[in-house]
Amino acid sequence: MEPFPDPRHEPGVRRLPEALAGASVLVTGGTGTTGKLLIQWLLQEAGASRVIAFSRDEQKHHDLIQDPRFQHPALQSMVGDIRDQSRLRHALEGVSLVLHTAAMKHVPIAEANPTEAVRTNIEGTMNLIDASRDAGVSRVIAHSTDKAVEPACIYGATKLVMEKLLIRANAESGTSGPRFDIVRHGNLVGSRGSVIPLFEEQMSSGKLTVTDPEMTRFWINGTTLVSIVHRTIVDGRGGEIFVPKLPACRLDTLVKAINQDATIEIIGARPGEKRHEALTAREEACRIREFEEYLVIVPEYSSTSSRTDGTPVTERFQFRSNQAALLDTLEMREFLQGNFPTEPA
C-alpha cells in the first residue's frame, strides 16, 4: 500500500458538508494537541458557526484563549469533564457535530491508574453517547488509536471498548438518532507527551533514550489528521472506522532523523508497550473497503453502512507498522519538517 499522501494545504476543499454547513461543533478535549488542530481547521477553513472547546484544566483554557491563533468570535471555551453528564448536556445545547478527542492517553499512567482510564475513556464516552442522543446531535466522530487493535495495554483496551460502544450506539440510533463514526490513527507528530518532544528535550545532552531501536510506529501529521477527520465527516455512514494509510518508521530511524549524531541509550519497552502496532485487526479484514488514501472498516452488525464502494482486501490482510511503507532517515526528516515540535513533552 502506498502511504497516505500529505496533501499539505488544500484551501477551500475541507469545508463541512452541506448538511452541517454553519454548524455548532463541540470538541471534547479541545485544549489538547488534536483538539487544537481541529479547532483551527473548524475556525479557519471548515465554516463552523460556533466551536466549543471542552476540557477540565482552566490553565489550558487560559492558554488557548490567549493564543492569537484562537482569537476568533466563533470560539467558546468551556470548562467541563466528560465524566459529568449534566455538564456535557449543557455543552451540547444547539450542537450538531461532536469531535470527541478527550481521553487519558499515556500508556504508563493508564497502566498505573486503570480505574481512571476506564472512567474517562469508557464512562466518559457512554455519557457522551447518551447526552448526544438527548441533545439531538446529528454526528459524532471519535478519535481512536492503533493501540486499540489487539490491545496490550489498559489505554488500548479502553479505546477498544470506546470503539465498540460507539459502533453499538450507532446501530441503535435508527434513522433519527446521531450517527457515530471513528477515526483510528497512529502517533500524531509532536503531540503532547509523545516521544518526539521528549527527544527534543534530551537533544541538548546529545543522548536520546530509546525503548527499543527496532520498534516501529505509525506516524500522522496535522494535515493528514484534519483530512481524515474531514473525510469521515463527509463520507462516514455510521458505525464505520476510518483508517488513514500512514507511513511508519523504526525508532532508531526517528532518532537519526532528529539528530544524526545522537547517542542512543536503550531503556527497554515499558509495561503495556508492543514492539509493533497494527491499525487493523486480522478479524476486521473481511469488513475492510480500501480507498486510495484510507481504509474503511464497516460495522459488523449494522445495516446502516451498506458500502459497496472501495475494494475489498485479502482475507489475511492486516495493516501493521513493521509491514507498512517504512520511512528512511531522510524521508522521516522531511515528514517531520514543519511539524516538530508542537507541544511540550
Ligand SMILES: NC(=O)c1ccc[n+]([C@@H]2O[C@H](COP(=O)([O-])OP(=O)(O)OC[C@H]3O[C@@H](n4cnc5c(N)ncnc54)[C@H](OP(=O)(O)O)[C@@H]3O)[C@@H](O)[C@H]2O)c1
Ligand atoms: N497523540 C497521539 O499520538 C494519538 C494517537 C492516536 C490517537 N490519539 C487519540 O486522540 C485523542 C487526542 O489525543 P491528544 O494527543 O490530542 O491528547 P492531549 O493533547 O493529551 O489532549 C487531551 C485533551 O483531553 C482533555 N481531557 C482529558 N480528560 C478529560 C475529561 N475527563 N473531560 C474533558 N476533557 C478531558 C485534556 O484537557 P484536560 O486534561 O484539561 O481536561 C486535553 O484537552 C485521544 O482520544 C487519543 O486517544 C492520539
